[in-house]
Amino acid sequence: MIQIWEDFKSGLILENPLLRLMIGLCSALAVSTRVENALFMGFSVIFVLTCSNVIISLIRRIVPEKARIPIFIVVIASFVTIVDLTLKAYFPPVYEQLGVWIPLIVVNCIILGRAEAFASKHPVLRSMADGLGKGLGYTSVLFIMGTIRELSGTGEIVAFGAKLFYLKPYFEPPKIMVMFPGAFFTFGLLMGLLNWIQRREGR
């Protein structure tokens, strides 16, 4: 039980896939323009990561060593197709915005990386905890970046049709924050902040 909790917890900060392991960066930077997009992308990744971890952990004893990568990729691709078609059918506006990033979850290094490094060597429950933890770590970073970028870039946060924050009268939002360079700046500074905090704690 403690072991499972540890597997879950490590994904949040210590082995956060984005800020610490530096994998799965592309999608994180691209979709964090708005809080809503960030949440949808985050939940898609949690779903694919957890399901593929469970399936790969179940079949880990019967998969031949040499053919494992193509087999893992096919498992992952099936779950990605489920997400792709579901979003397209039920959330067309969100699908329009996330666009190419949903199919690209297949080649998101987080998922293949966890399948290879964790799920193919550990029992089902631990793999599930690992998938949930890493996925949640990914989603929380996405959420933080989405909040920072949407608030500073547009002066307001609009999620699921409700206006949560409205700061437009107080400053002129720099549009660059919701564009491409803003993502790099936000992520770089976030990483620097985490380094700074850890350095202070270590002292």
Next chain:
Amino acid sequence: MGRYFLLFLAAFLINNILLIRFIALCPFFGVSSKVETSIGMSMAVIFVMAMATMVCWLVWNFLLIPLKLGEFLYIPAFILIIAALVQFVEIVIRKVSPALFRAMGIYLPLITTNCAVLAAATESVKPGFFKLNIQYGYAIPEALVYTLGVAVGFTLAIVMFAAIRERMEVAPIPGPLKGYPSAFIMAGLASLAFMGFAGLFGL
């Protein structure tokens, strides 16, 4: 001829896959610490990308479309093609040119999870993912020109970035920002510069 040139330019500069489209950031930050390795990686990418687009285009137009399976099977089909192709290319290069294999051998397996290859292949059969001003499907020469543009754009960005990062190793940067965080902020500045190409030739 002019159309091919514009297509190349659109993929190469205006929609630069790394700095504007945020695709393939993992190898970008992973191997861009030395100029030499980044050149090896980009040569392998150009080669695999051109091959992958050709094969995916053929499979899409002659197999998936006639069987009406395109929407459901394109993700698993393309990723399997890419994975198989990478293995195949590795074997052929090892046999034909050991020197070339030594130069780019270690980068080849990494390319399977390089999202740029899947993205370029998908874009060339399902145009519109990147919201270029192209309403028709690509014919095979156009798909090839487009892919080459993407791959050369990858090369330009990664080699340029490696050269800058070599200098940044010795620059006086505040502690918590050393290494990756400053690299991200640098990428933000480079992305800002590339945004200047937007609108060139009305693309």
